[in-house]
Amino acid sequence: MVNFARRSLLKGLAAATSLSAMGVASAADGRDQFVVTTRGGNAERRLEAAGATVLDSIAGGRVLLVAADSATTADVNGVRSVDPNRGYRPVGPAKRSTEESLDEDFAAIQWDKQADTTGAFEAHDTATGDGRDVAIIDTGIDTEHPDLRNAIGRGQLFRADGVVSPDGGPRVDGDVTVPARLPDGPEIASYVYLGAPAIREQAAGDDVDSHGSHCAGIATAKHDDTSAGEDFGIAGMAPDAEVVPLRVFYWKELAGYPYDMDDDGEEESVTVTTLWTTDYDILAAIDYAADIGVDAANMSLGGGVVKGSAHNTGEHVAYQTVIQSAVRRGTVVTTSAGNADADLQHEGYYTLPNSVPGSISVSATGPNNERVFYSNYGTSDIDVGAPGGGYETLEKTLADDTDWPYPLNLVYSTVPPDLNDGTAYAWYAGTSMAAPQVAGLVALLREVDPDLSAKRVQSIIENTARFSRGKSSADLGAGVIHAPSALDRASK
Structure with a gap:
């Protein structure tokens, strides 16, 4: 029997990357x-x-x-x-099951980097991402985490309302100190935030949540660090690559939000504080990533599942224009497929930005290389699969009799200690965790051959993936990424 509290926890966890529309900026x-x-x-x-x-x-x-x-x-x-310019908030909490992180060498619990999944540890004998870089378009990246090589000076905050910009514009350099509002009023749904005080000063590219730092660690966490001792922490897919924080989420106070019904059945409006971003913030971050020439730009975010005719909207045109422009300039765009367990193959369903041609859309897999219960799927939208955490069913995910019992079957990565009661690592799950695995692999391939075009990189990743029947699986696309095989193909 599944404990109800743990069932609710996983349902919230699997919604981590989804965005819910909330009006216009x-x-x-x-x-x-x-x-x-x-x-x-x-x-x-x-x-x-x-x-x-x-x-x-x-x-x-x-x-x-x-x-x-x-x-x-x-x-x-x-x-x-x-x-x-629609505004969005994340749906549901993104963090789950944190623990103390004083022990060194967490490689043994990183199933997502082992030989029977992505083979990342084996691949590090050939390449580690040295001299390459990955941009994380997300909530920012912890500037002081010893396991993250954060290129904060190249980062930016994208905030269309210009509230914290020195010149009132829609972007701020990542190393500029800005005020960061933390929630101090009613919040929407059950979003949990572990930080204080209500307002603090921090670098514009610094993390305001934890989600971005977790994605950054999956892609680029350093396996050892001289300041912390040998074998410190975890190993990212590309442990010697730089990570660039492109923050598109920020805490925003919204007045007059229709929050609930009062006792008389009338709609009650309240002022809420929520994490927020807009279409243009995301679009500008993609474009900037290509401008500065990063090897990969990861977006572990996305809107809800919508139907057919929306393919023709200006929103879709804008994402397609910007993503394809980035790819032409050499930046590989990796995107999470979404966590609605939705069939994107039939009846014209799709999600943004992962459904846009040009991005690598990534579904989430578990330790057994099967699609996990929450991940979207569909041969028209899924390019490859990568470890995101969990198993094919919620019950199996929470079971104690699997090779990787909960929470060990989730993905372990970096989080800001100051936002997590002193904890520097945590278990998360979602297609959010799958996409940065691929972004890190891009950095490995570009170390082996810096001249690979973005399209050639995607081709190598797909053609060396494993565990897909006929390379066109609705669950896994071309298959689960395999770093050693990809590097071998790139070196030839």
């Missing part, structure tokens, strides 16, 4: 923000002439952040689409 003057895609040319000038304000531009001017009184800017010549 506003500019400093109170006007709504829009994400505008253009056909190039003089679209920016024409938008300004029509009374709109262009706040930011990416992808060579083909995607803009615009403040306007309405979406009527769609009528401007040269404009392809106009969509609200």
Whole structure:
């Protein structure tokens, strides 16, 4: 019999990467923000002439952040689409089952890096990601964790409302000190935050949650560190690669949110504090990752499952434009497939950004290399599988009689001690944990051959993956990534 509290815990855990829409971002003057895609040319000038304000531009001017009184800017010549700059919050908690981290050498419990899964430890005899870099588009990365080689000076905070920017713009350099609001009012749903005080000063690229640091460790945690002693902590997929924090989540106070019903059945609006991001924040981070030439940009985030016709929306066009632009410039984009246990193969269902052609969409697997119970699937959307934690069913995940009993079947990685009651490592699960495995593998391949194009890197990863029947599995796509085979192929 499954304990109810543990059942609820895993349901929340499996929702870690999902985003829930929460209205539209506003500019400093109170006007709504829009994400505008253009056909190039003089679209920016024409938008300004029509009374709109262009706040930011990416992808060579083909995607803009615009403040306007309405979406009527769609009528401007040269404009392809106009969509609200939608805001999102994470659905459900992202952290689970932390423990003390004073003991050294956690490699023995890293099933996700062992020979019968990704083979990362074996691959480190050939490459460790030396001289390569991975960007984590997420909640930031802990700047002081001894297991993370954090390139904070190359990082950025993307915040479309410009609230903490010195110049009021939508981005802040990662090493600039900014105020970070922590929740001090009613929160939406059951999101748990372990930090205090309500406001603190920190680097713009520093973690405000823990999720980003956990993804960073999976991709790039150092296996040893002279300041902490030999065999300290865990080993990432690319332990000698740099990790660049591109923070797109920030705590935001929202007034008038429809939170609940009062005793009379009337909708009650409250002011809430929640983690928040917008479409443009994410798009700008992808574009910036390509601008600075990182080898891989990882997005362990995504919207909910939507249906067919939304493929034609401006939102989809914007993501496709920016992701494909990044890939052309050499940055491999890795994305989590989502945690809704949804079939993305039939009836036109899809999720953003992983369903966009050009990104490597990653499903989550367990210690037995099978798709886990929460991971989305579908041959049209899944490129490869990688360790995300858990088993094929919730009951098996929580069972005590498996080779890797709970929580050992989850993925162990780095978290900020100051946000986790002094704990520096934690067990998480989700497709969030699967995608950075692939991002780290990109860094290994680029160490072996720096001239590999983004498309060639993806081809090697897919063609050397394992455990997929016919290389077109709805669960695993081309299969579970295998680092030694990929490096062998790249070296030839």
